[in-house]
Amino acid sequence: MPRVKNFNEEETLNKAMCLFWRNGFYATSMQDLVNHLGINRASIYDTYGGKKELFDKAFAHYRATNRQQLQAFLESQESVKKGFRALFESGISEAVCDAERKGCFVINVATELVPNDTEMLNVIKENKAFMIATFEDFLKKGVDSGEILATKNIQNLASLLHTFFNGIKVVSKTDANEEALLASVDTVLTLLD
The missing domain is CATH 1.10.357.10 (Tetracycline Repressor, domain 2)
Known part of the structure; x- marks a missing residue:
């Protein structure tokens, strides 16, 4: 039986983005992610992949969000x-x-x-x-x-x-x-x- 996720994936991605943004990729350990996100390692691996995959998703999220904000701002x-x-x-x-x-x-x-x-x-x-x-x-x-x-x-x-x-x-x-x-x-x- 598959596990039920007890966390919001987008909210967790935002938290990961902020941690990587502040500390950088290399200075952020998997344990830092576990502590900051408040979820266990297995959930991180199951949901996002490893540290690099989570970083890539968080960085893509940052870029997509900024692009939308920039375009909306300039259009206004x-x-x-x-x-x-x-x-x-x-x-x-x-x-x-x-x-x-x-x-x-x-x-x-x-x-x-x-x-x-x-x-x-x-x-x-x-x-x-x-x-x-x-x-x-x-x-x-x-x-x-x-x-x-x-x-x-x-x-x-x-x-x-x-x-x-x-x-x-x-x-x-x-x-x-x-x-x-x-x-x-x-x-x-x-x-x-």
Whole structure:
């Protein structure tokens, strides 16, 4: 007779995501997962596979959730310039308010696991491509509305804004000076004028 699961799989996945995000893959042991998730090893293995499989599922969950939030946020913005400023402000605010200084899970994974993990390198590259394409689509909206000059190189701007957004996440882990970060945002956004 199969065992009945006495835990919510999605809630447990969220908890695992937070633990891996905070500690990283290598610094999180199976015992850490057992303690943090409040379920036994057998349940973890039966439901998610081993530590690597649980990590992969938690990381995929993080990326999918962030993608949905990013797209919904950008779609709700009437102005592209103000939308990017609001996005960067939000990223800075999250970083400043995060007492654990976790930064961005994607960046953390890239710095911890790449270049030694080819599979993860491909995941990170795919995530980057998605982010740049999303920024590019948003910038095109600004070109279409006349807010951004049609002579601007939208692909280069999208790539630069992605790099800058990631840079904010990295810098804020060690120096969460909100005023300085916002001044950098204003400088970068002059490229859209």
